[in-house]
Amino acid sequence: MTHLENTAASPDPTTSTGSDGGPTASDARHGRPHDATAKRALAPDLRGADERTIRAWTEPMAVTPLGGGEYAVESASGTGHVVDLPAGRCSCPDHRIRGERCKHLRRVAIEVNRHELPPPGRLAGTCRVCGETRYLPEVGPALCDACRPEPGALVTDRETGDLLAVVRVTGDRADETTIEAAGTTVADYHNNAGYPRDDPVVEAVYPFSKGVGHPLSDLRRYQFPLSRLEARGERLVDAR
Ligand SMILES: [Zn+2]
Ligand SMILES: [Zn+2]
Known part of the structure; x- marks a missing residue:
């Protein structure tokens, strides 16, 4: 049975306050990249920590995401x-x-974990819809989580x-589909002239065209430029 669910942002479990100039909980929630290019130390409570953990936190290091789950780490010594x-591997x-x-x-x-680096599979980039700098998927259209319809x-x-109802974002451009x-x-296609020609294509269905609770997979799909579709903050649960 298909039913509605709100998709408002859920509370974020991180506790960083940003009072030290670091990322705020809001930054973390939105996956906002933090400038990590300068060699610097972090400063948590390290009582009882082992030596490698202490060095990991306190030694100045600059970490650069390389993509593909790899990160370059430069120590203070160069x-x-x-x-x-x-893979849990390092070249040291x-x-x-x-x-x-x-x-x-x-x-x-x-x-x-502190959202100061992109997780594997993501890199910092500009979301093509909201224009904000976010950690975006390495593959597929440059859309932040908030702007990528699920x-x-x-x-x-x-x-x-x-x-x-959105079925999927294809990742292909409107002018190449x-x-x-x-x-x-x-x-x-008519009515699409006013939207960016390189918009990502979204496949969507009219969810109630065969009545309430019908599987989306049975419904005819239509293709739209992403910008033509306005999010409503709701989604169909158990949509298939
Ligand atoms: Zn190492
Ligand atoms: Zn966005």
Whole structure:
């Protein structure tokens, strides 16, 4: 059974206050990148921590995301190592020779957890819809989480006022996607002329066209430029 759910932002579990000039809880909630290019130390309560943990927090290091889950870590001495976070690997001797979870690995994990670095699979970029700098998926259209409609998200067609449910964002451009039935591209289809030609294409259905509670997968899909669809802050749960 399909039913409605609000998609307002949920409370964020992070407790950072931003009083030290660091990222705020709001930054974290929105995945807002923090400038981590300068070599710097972090300053938590380290009572009872082991030596590698203390060094991970207190030594000045500059971490640069490389993409693909890899991060370059430069120490104050100028030595550089590459951490592969998903694989739990580092190029330094402490890890390669001694097999330790070294200070570089720990530092990258700490900064990712503090939302000061993008998690694996994301890189800082400009969201093409809201224009904010966010941690965006490495692949697919440059859309932040707030601007990327999830499957089942309800949207309003700005041209007709119709209610639609998103099935997926294809990641293809409107001017490179052909609507087979119309023999034209999404960008050139009538009513779409006013939207960016390079808009990501969204597949959507009229969710109640066959009655309430019908699986979305049974409904005919239509393609739209993303900007034509306005989010309503609601989505259909159990949408398939
Ligand atoms: Zn290391
Ligand atoms: Zn956005």
